[in-house]
Amino acid sequence: MTKQVTLTIDGKQTTVPEGTLVVDAAKTVGIDIPVFCYHPKMEPVGMCRMCLVEVGRPVIDRATNQVVMENGQPKIQFLPKLETACTNKVEDGMVVLTQSEKAKAGQKSTLEFLLTSHPLDCPVCDKGGECPLQNLTMAHGPGQSRFLYDEKMHLAKHVPLGELIWLDRERCIQCARCIRFQDEIAGESVLGFDERGRSTQIVSISDPGFDSVFSGNTTDICPVGALTTADFRFGARPWELQASASICTQCPVGCNTTLNTRREAKEDGEIVVKRVMPRQNEEVNEIWLCDKGRFAHHYTESKVRLTKPMVRKEDKLAKVSWKTALDLAGEKLGEAKAKSVVLASGRLSNEDLFNLKALADGLGAQAILYSDMGGGDLVAQVGMTQGSNLGALGKGDAIVVIASDLYEEAPIWWLRVKQAAERGATLIVANPRATKLDRFATFSVRYAYGDEIKTVQNLGRKSKIGDAFAKANNAVIFFGSEGLGLNGSTNLAAACAKLLEETGHIGKPNNGLIGVWQRVNDQGAWEIGFQPEADLATALKGKVVYVVGADPTGDDPALAKALNGAKFVIAQDILETATTEIADVVLPAQAYNEREGTYTSGERRVQRFYPAVPVTGEARPDFVITAQVAKQAGVIMEGISVSIAFDILAASVKSFEDLNYAKLAEVKEQWPQVGRSELYYGGTTYENKQGLGVQLISGAQRGETVSLPKVQKETALRPKEKELLAVPINKLYDRGLTVSPAELLDQRVGEATVALHPTAAENLGLKAGQRVKISFDGVSGEAVVKLDESISTGVALVPRSMGIAIREPALAKVK
Amino acid sequence: MSLAEKYPKEVKQILAKYPPEHKRAAVMPLLYLAQRNDGYVTKDAMKDVAQMLEITDTDVASIVGFYTLYHDEHKSKYYMQVCTDLPCALRGADQFMENLCEHLGIQVGETTPDGLVTLEAVTCLAACDKAPMFQLQGPDGLEYHEDMTLDKTLELIAALKREDKQ
Amino acid sequence: MSYVVLRHRDIPGIDKLDVYEKNGGFAAWKKVVTGMKPEDVTKTVKDSGLRGRGGAGFPTGMKWSFMDNKNWPHYVVANADESEPGTFKDREIMEKNPFQFLEGLAIASYAVGANVSYVYLRGEFWPVAAILDEKIAEMEKAGYLGNKLFGTEYSLKIFTHLGAGAYICGEESAMLESLEGKRGQPRVRPPFPAAVGLFGKPTLINNVETFTNVPMILSNGADWYKGMGTADSAGVKVFSLSGRVRKPGNYELPFGTTFRQLIYEHGGGILEGRPVKAIMPAGASSSLIVVDDKTLDMQMDYATVRTLGADLGSASVIILDDTISIDWVINKTIHFFRHESCGKCTPCREGTYWMQTIADRMKHGQATSDDVDLLRNVALQMRGKCLCPLGDFSTMAVVTGIERFPQDFKLPVKA
Ligand SMILES: Cc1cc2nc3c(=O)[nH]c(=O)nc-3n(C[C@H](O)[C@H](O)[C@H](O)COP(=O)(O)O)c2cc1C
Ligand code: SF4
């Protein structure tokens, strides 16, 4: 327990941990000391001089070493100069004055200095309304400036730092928050100051400009309107915006978000999402968001949203009433019973998936999770459990990341893991190629694609790395699907689970297995009882298929063939897809931001999201549609309201026991306080008033006997001499259904690529940037050659969801 | 061709001055080397130095931007930087500069028509007792010229011209 | 008297190793490494009363004793940035008497247990750096630098590092940033370099002249040095005399020498025999001293100069005569500081720019008496609020100039 220190600020006494900064101590007693350069998540630099206060210390008598008393009170000696509250640490008996004449004068003068070069164009500034500089100026800015306006420096107002972030050089107050964020927090210092003195200005000469997937966060913490996103700038005035709590749907981290909406003239009066903002959850995303989560939200506004149910008549899809569509769908499923299949993806909410599972059970049909990655059932047993927080991992703990490029697959996890490593955690990064996490790794382990199991088992053996892991107080393993299909990843999960069990790292907080899934709620699907199917094609043949939130036809020719061979296809989705086009019945579903629901994150945290925009056309929530289909199919289902659906889920699924919507909505005070547009300014990140969610208790912690499958010997194909093995990897900005509608990201999505070792490329007579044809079992596509020295000469890396269907490693030809 | 390839000895010497875990400290000497090589610090040189020291291009650019002795564009072969700071000005530096401008027919900050010399006014060069004075920054470094007169200066420039010809 | 720092003026060729050795060179260095405990070296320097020559005048021995001995390695950095307008002493020392400076640096390194030391020179000094590199190489050859010196366990390497044109890099924390390969911007203090300095390690920083005094102090003893100068300012100082005098230059004199002696006995008096109007004893950063007969007879030492409402600083004495108007002078100093402000903290970055706009308005006759008050106000408003002393430096001449020479700021009252 750290020593506590008691001091007095503006007459208010407060006791805080030793080492606390005066500015933070003040916040704890509700005193806002104005700051610009200081941010509670970053090292203080004391450069803006806004937080000037008077600091006094008790006088100590040299001789007696006692505090000198003066009529009953300790005698206080104030420092001759004003001090910066953001750099001074608290001391016992310290007296701080933030409102004295001298302090106020100091703050006022800093403000006046700042305004000599700030345009004060608040009326046209995106930050207007949530800007501390504006608020301060209102509060006690100089009435009219003593600085002659025509002597102001005029600078460029529209400087792109890349295609996502714009800089207004006149508004910048040189606080360096953006630079320090990129350097200290993101670990990618792609922003810097150019020149010096009054000419100091922000630059980025990275390629592409502002090359970081965390760039959007700088627009949140920029205390003025100098940095804005290409997505939102000039989009709206902050005070016109409605705010609804939501959860990012782009990856299994489950970042808490706030959707800012407004009625749009150009969208003929519709209410639309104007921007996605982070919502504070210190145990999930803190106050950050990755650029995919921030900018890829547009898919829900896609022009190809399904608006009306449809039924195939004379080989054409015709719009029909809900009743007609539901009757037909229900009837077909009811007839087929066990000869039907429910195929659903982790894009759906817990409620949706639960109803679907209930329907399948009622029909005696198979409930298949649409995914090429296994192991979620093990995560349910030995995964993260209640009370876990990656933010708590540090010295003495260990983290393994295997077969995953966290930066590309789950950026906020990458950030949290990096920070844990910086706090002293042992970070073991095992991947066949170099990734951005290597830089922070205590140990970087390279293995050949196919050697995943051996690699995990080695971690169990006696060795420097093995001991570091075994002896760790807490240990977490992230496993992914890089270079692996369903079998490979399932087997890898088993090996990881076994290692965790053997080293006693299960069944307690901050220990266990985390799956780096491809979809937001894959873990939820597993918890509810969905399982992927190794031979999906066969499983679909001749069946009545109810496919929800997935596009097998579009993803993979083999599956397209299989679906064509299905008896009857009921497709339920928010968008038109290749699958809905071939379906016999099409059911339009509501997008996550049009309805309520919950997702289960990879850390097994169940979190609520809320409606933000009006429903598109006649679309209905998935779980409702399913309940209605079930009724027609003769399966009784009460879950027609979302909280009831969840209550039934909680009553039937062990790991959800005792949970309900009220519990999920509970919040507790979080530090640092965000203080949006207050003077103590954390950024435009939203406070969390709508719920921090609840983590599921793992089977192991519930005391269930953990039953782990036997780890299979490796069967996966391996790179051999003289032939190329195409292996799937995951890319952040891909052509996925939930990304491509966001045109802003086109440049970052880029073309399909195939990465080769330089020598391999040479042998094939290929150069970087060259267009090639790559083909393997039945699949083929065009891609651009990339070179990667860190991979073996035998492999060709093919990103998933870039138009070339690759579900697992395969022998390939590149021409 | 990278600096390390072109000047292996110099680069090695420079890196040897600083603890390996703090090799970023070598950025300034390496930038001087790059500037000597190209006459100014090119974008490619910045990339090269950044890679060598495992920092970002932007990091390097912001160093170049901060210090006045690095040039990120090619203005001329020589920079004649006259000290016009207080102590020198008290001894006629401003007048000297004026005359020089007049004879060269250019303003402070401009380059002679033949693109050989750029005339700049700079702050104190620690030669206040030898005003008027200037430093001449050129391909092979930098030298002080003290107790200067207009004639001596014009001769110097003429000499530079001749030397540049052959 | 014979020279202590500018010994090349007594001994021609002292920049040659053999000559330097013949004249007692490196005797102190050898004695120290082979026969003295580090703390005893520090004590001798403490007792000598030597104070820092870089400007602050901080007691040198005391500074050496501040080094955090729980955190290793230690570094020593010689401040050879010499960028204060009017200062040109360190350059002469390094060019003409390099070995004595390097010996002093070496002794300090031993005293604080550093095995690697740096000389940070302003970029314009690269010919000087070339000289030092040569001398350092000679010292290594002769066994004065390198591993296991004089058969002991102690090793020392000295490297030069060139800045690239930034006055602020003379400020010690900015200098450390620059030496680490970053933008030369001051650090928040505390922590001080003696605790967290170069590469995060305890670091001693002294000025070139400070180091150059050290070998003689160790050869001749603390009392010998204390015997020179005044009670509060022991020893000798190199005064850089510039401005309107006949013979500007460096003059090594004991502290306590009067302005009159410096200007008239050594500096040959004022150009065209005009009267002295004002003195800036510490370069562009100094307050302006109003000069009359009495002030000319004042002693030059830290305490006395303070009684004149100024600081001795690095003793770069700029002389202004009655042909010089003070509004012109502060325009020069303001332009200097505006150009050199690093831009890290707001009051300095914006204040120096603001002062410049007003000063230029005055220069171009577009100003009124209100602008004079505004200028003074802006300067006062900057004071005590900046991250490092540069901001305050930039206001010294401005405020004292306006207050002490009002007749030079007579402007039309705004209509
Ligand atoms: C803006 C500024 C510029 C400075 N420039 C120099 C300089 O050029 N040379 C120097 O030795 N000290 C300079 N100093 C003082 C140094 O910060 C430091 O106090 C000094 O080098 C310590 O050495 P000393 O104790 O031997 O004086 C400067 C200080 C400030 C605030
Ligand atoms: S852009 Fe914003 S955050 Fe960055 S330095 Fe300028 S004001 Fe600060």
Ligand code: FES
């Ligand atoms: S100096 Fe304290 S907030 Fe900037």
